[in-house]
Amino acid sequence: MAPSEGALLEARDLHARYGEIEAIRGVDLTVARGSIVALLGANGAGKTSTLRALTGTIKTTGTVVFAGRTLQRRTPEDAARIGIGHVPEGRGTLSSLSVWENLMLGAYCVSKRASVRARCDRVIGYFPWLAERKHQPAGTLSGGEQQMLAIARALMLEPQLLLLDEPSLGLGPKIVRDIFALLRTINQQDGVSILVAEQNATVALAVADHAYVLETGRVAVSGPSSELAGNDRVRRSYLGY
Amino acid sequence: MHDLAQQIVSGLATGSIFASMALALVLIYRAMGIINFAQGEMAMFTTYIAWQLVQNGMPMWAAFGATVLVAFVGGVALERLVIRPVERAPQLTVVIVTLGLFTAFNGLAGWFWGFIVKSFPTPFPTSPLQLGGVAFSAQDLGVIVVSLVTLGLISLFFQKTKLGLAMRAAALYPEESRMLGIRVGWMLALGWGLAAVVGAISGIMIAPVVFLDPNMMQTVIVYAFAAAVLGGIESPIGAVVGGLILGVGINLLGTYVDAIGNELRLAAALAVIVVVLMVKPAGLFGRATVQRV
Incomplete structure (x- = not known):
């Protein structure tokens, strides 16, 4: 199959299993360059497994094309x-390491010192508090701060694509709104494409351009976010609100 | 008083060897959660390499440098070739493999160089050094300096360099580190290389005192286990402090407590292991593991 026009990431017939249990069974997924895509579904629907399959964190089959390159043997190191x-x-x-060390490890694969510094400035522009608390052990940050640190650390890599797994988990509604607003800013200002797995469909659909709803390891519905959000049947059967 | 000062310095000298060997054990324990029982024999084997180089006419300090290099490459190769195939096996399997390495290195050294005890040249002056009116053995002072410089450099490497930071992260958080692009397997191999280097330096430092033979490190490694347990098996600082305390303590006990003397020193070290494990299992610098359930 020819890759779709403008696709940054294209996954076809993705399977992944934990031992005997098949977590995802033939997921097709496309992230258009510059877009935000939401991966929705209940607990155990296969959201985490889909992200892990894309980066080869778990045993997986299927094809993944990223930036025009087919990723044959996928490993998390290579994905980064x-x-x-x-x-x-x-x-x-990395809870026992300092906030600063967490950030620096995010830039582990960036070899030019100048780019690390530039990236650092940019990330601190988004999260000014990081600079003030850089010596603090990362494990002592609050849940919301740790989520922001994780995003900041991933941005240090200068990624083309950012995968996020349940950024709202365990966080209060205000922080969740802040984080999703920030994801939109990062997407628009830095041109980073985003694939976010999320149980909180309302907040995810509000920022995403496109969404996939997973059910028992398969894509049940997909389409532009506005369409999914407006479709009562979809909302009742899959999104639960 | 002079006697006491001399005994303390001499204790610090052996203690810094225990500290180095304990650090080598801790480096691998932190990365893999196992004790490398072959650590002492690896040190012994590299010490023989240094001896061979000196026999072939290389100056002592050049042989020292060359051996450190060989130890590093050898340690990395050992991890890649022998440990990596059993990386995902249960920890007991890996421990058994290190026991296999123990016998292999011991046997190989005996095969190559024989089991007869050899003298090893000291890289330091043989005449004592006068400090504040007390004569200290230059060997002891030299061992302390070389060991502390080695430990200092290792610590700087882990604290100040990107690679050292990545090695720490890989040891503590392998899954998360992989997602940041760190090649965790290679970090492990580097850890083995560094541990082998620290061991080689310890071997060369102690060989002039205990003499060279394939079993030379077996007592030392027991003290190193005790030092690592005393300081906390997960703590590099603890290993160093534990080693120094043990070195001085054992030396003073052996000298001033008649009941212990030379013969019971090793038993005293084993007593330290048992007591620490009973009273404070995490060691002086270790944190008790809290497990969320």
Whole structure:
């Protein structure tokens, strides 16, 4: 199949399993360059597994084309190196390391010192408090701060695509709104494409251009966010509100 | 008083060897959660390489540098070739593999160089140094300086360089580190290389005192285990402090407590392991593991 026009990431027939349990069974997914895509669904629908399958964090089959390149043997290290930033479930905070060390490790694959510094300034522009608290152990930050640190750390990589796994998990409504507003800013100002897995469909649909609803490891519905949000049947059966 | 000062310095000298070997154990423990039982034999084997180079006419300090290099490459290669295939196996399997390495290195050294005890040239002056009216052995002072410089450099590497930071992250948070593009497997191999370097330096430092033979490190490694347990098996600082405390403590006990003497020093080290594990299992600098359930 020819890649779609303007696609940054295109996954076809993605499967992934944990031992005997098949977590996703043939997911097709496209992230258009410069867009925000939401991956919705209930607990256990396969959102996390889809993200992990894209970066090869779990055993997976299917094709993934990223920026025109087919990723044959996918590993999380290589995914980071070609420009996919992954903010995992639970934020992936390196809790005993300082805020600053967390940021610097985000830029581990960026070899030019000047780009690291430029990137640093940009990220601190988004989160000025990072500079003030750079010596603090990252594990002592609040949940919302850790989520922002995780996003900041992923941005240090200068990713073309940012994968986020449930950024709203365990956070209050105000912080969740802030984080999603920030994702839109990052998307618009830095041109970073975003694929965000989220249980909180309302807030995700509000910023996403396009959405996929997963059900038991398959894509049940997909379409432009406005269409999904406006469709009563979809809302009742899949989004639960 | 002079006698006490001399005993303390001499204790610090052996203690800094225990500290270095303990650090080597801690480096690998933190990265893999296992004790590398071959650590002492790796140090012994590299010490033989240094001896061979000196025999072939290389100046002592050049042989030292060359051995450090060989140890690093050898440590990395060992991890890649021997440990990596069992990386995902249960920890007990990895421990058994290190026990296998222990016998392999011991046997190989005996095969290459024989089991007869050899003298090892000291890289330091043999005449004592006068400090504040007390004569200290230059060997002891030299060992302390070299060990502390080594430990200092290792600490700087881990605290101040990007690679050192990545190695720390890879040891503590392997999954998260991979997502940042860090090649965790290679970080592990580098850790083995560094541990081998620290071991080689310890071996060369202590060989003039204990003499060179394939079993030379076996007592030392028991003290290093005790030092690592005392300081906290997860703490590099703890390993160093534990080693120094143990070195001085054992030396003073052996000298001033008649009941212990030379013969019971090793037993005293084992007593330290048992007591620490009973009273404060995390060691002086370790944090008790809190597990959320």
